[in-house]
Amino acid sequence: MKWNINDLPMAFRREVIGGRLAEFTIRFLDIRVEVLVTSQQVNLLTEDIDVALAVGPFEDSELNSQKIVETPLIWVASPGYVAQFEWTDQLAALRSHIKFCQRRYKSRRLVVKGHRGRQYLDTSAAMSINDSILLREVIMHGGGVGLMPELYCRNPLRSGALVQACPAIIPEPRAQIVPLTASRRLYPQKTRVFVDFARLCVKDYQSLATDQTGNH
Numbered sequence: 001m002k003w004n005i006n007d008l009p010m011a012f013r014r015e016v017i018g019g020r021l022a023e024f025t026i027r028f029l030d031i032r033v034e035v036l037v038t039s040q041q042v043n044l045l046t047e048d049i050d051v052a053l054a055v056g057p058f059e060d061s062e063l064n065s066q067k068i069v070e071t072p073l074i075w076v077a078s079p080g081y082v083a084q085f086e087w088t089d090q091l092a093a094l095r096s097h098i099k100f101c102q103r104r105y106k107s108r109r110l111v112v113k114g115h116r117g118r119q120y121l122d123t124s125a126a127m128s129i130n131d132s133i134l135l136r137e138v139i140m141h142g143g144g145v146g147l148m149p150e151l152y153c154r155n156p157l158r159s160g161a162l163v164q165a166c167p168a169i170i171p172e173p174r175a176q177i178v179p180l181t182a183s184r185r186l187y188p189q190k191t192r193v194f195v196d197f198a199r200l201c202v203k204d205y206q207s208l209a210t211d212q213t214g215n216h
Contacts, residue, residue, distance in 0.1 A: 009053055009054060009055045009177055010037070010131045010132070010133065011131060011132035011133045011149070011152050012053065012177050013037065013053075014133055015133065015151075015152055015205070016151075016201050016202055016205045017198055017201045020197075020201055021033065021035070024194070024197055027197075028193060028197075031190050031193065031194070033194070036049070044180065044181065044182035045182045049182075050181065050188070050190070050191050051179050051180065051181050051187075051191045051194060051195065052179070052180045052181075053068070053177055053178070053179055053180075053198065054177070054178050054180055055104065055175065055176065055177065055178070056175075056176035056177070056178035057174075057176050057178065058178060058180070066178070066179060066195075067176045067177065067178050068176075068177045068178065068179060068195065068198050068199050068202060069151065069176065069177050069199075069202045070174055070175070070176045071149045071150045071151040071174065071175050071176075072149075072150050072170075072171070072174055072175075073105070073147050073148065073149060073150070073171040073173055073174060073175060074147075074148060074150045074153060074164055074167075074171075075094065075145050075146070075147060075148075075164065075165045075166045075167075075169065075171075076136075076139055076145070076146055076148050076153055076156075076157070076162045076163065076164055076165060077097070077139060077144065077145045077146070077162065077163060077165040078139065078140055078141065078142050078161070078162065078163070079160060079162075079163050080142060081097075081142050081143075081144065081145075082163055082165055085097070087165070087166065090114070090166035090168050090169050091112070091114060091119065091121065091166075091169055093145075093165075093166060094121060094145060094165075094166055094169060095121065095122065097144045097145040097165075098123055098126045098144060098145050098146070098147070099126055099127065099143055099144035099145075100126055100127050100128075100129055100135055100138050100139070100143050100144060100146055101123050101126035101127070101128060101129070101135075101146070101147060102128070102129060102130065102132060102135055102147065103128040103129070103130045104130075105123060105147050105171075105173065106123050106124050106126060106128055107122075107123055107124060108120075108122050108123075108124045109121075109122070110122070110123050110171065110173070111171070111172035111173070112169050112170060112171050112172060113169075113170045113172060114168055114169045114170070115168060118172075121169075123147070132148060132149060132152050133152065135148065136148060136152060136153070136156065136162075139162065140156060140161050140162060145165050145166070147171060149175040151175075151205075151206070154206075177198075177202075179191075179195045179198070
């Protein structure tokens with residue numbers, strides 16, 4: 001089986017599943033995994049790729065998809081950065097404090113929900129970063145307010161390296177990791193095995209963060 005990580009879900013690879021690939025090869029000796037990491041769109045049919053893990057959602061895709069995980073997006077910042085400013089008008093504060101943003105969330109009309117209902121936030125002027133983990137590091141070192149998948153913020157929030165900013169302004173988009181295959185038919189057995197393993201890795205990662213929070 002060839003496993004392709006497409007559309008830059010580098011954070012998922014580094015945080016959740018990358019360290020457990022050796023475990024997968026030991027548990028499933030008859031499945032050979034070839035990992036291709038690319039920022040380019042791939043054709044699953046012509047490039048002989050069994051499954052691609054991609055950042056979704058892909059509502060208009062013709063590819064077979066079934067999300068592995070879905071996580072809300074939250075605003076985060078370093079404690080020192082938050083302490084420097086007034087945050088009474090949270091929507092106005094976000095407009096001036098979003099300095100870096102993941103490329104996929106740069107928009108002139110990012111939909112958010114607040115006490116005034118559904119509104120739009122312009123994030124297009126922010127400098128773009130295409131890796132959640134790199135963005136997290138920038139934000140932890142005082143790089144303003146960042147929009148991050150909650151999945152990758154649990155440990156820094158628990159340790160106090162990050163704090164949630166502007167919690168009353170809720171982004172409408174959510175982040176997903178989606179396995180894509182070239183067929184709408186049922187997954188082949190080897191593909192189902194890998195997708196199930198990826199889901200197990202997510203479950204264990206989430207449980208570890210929860211346990212650490214409870215023991216803190």
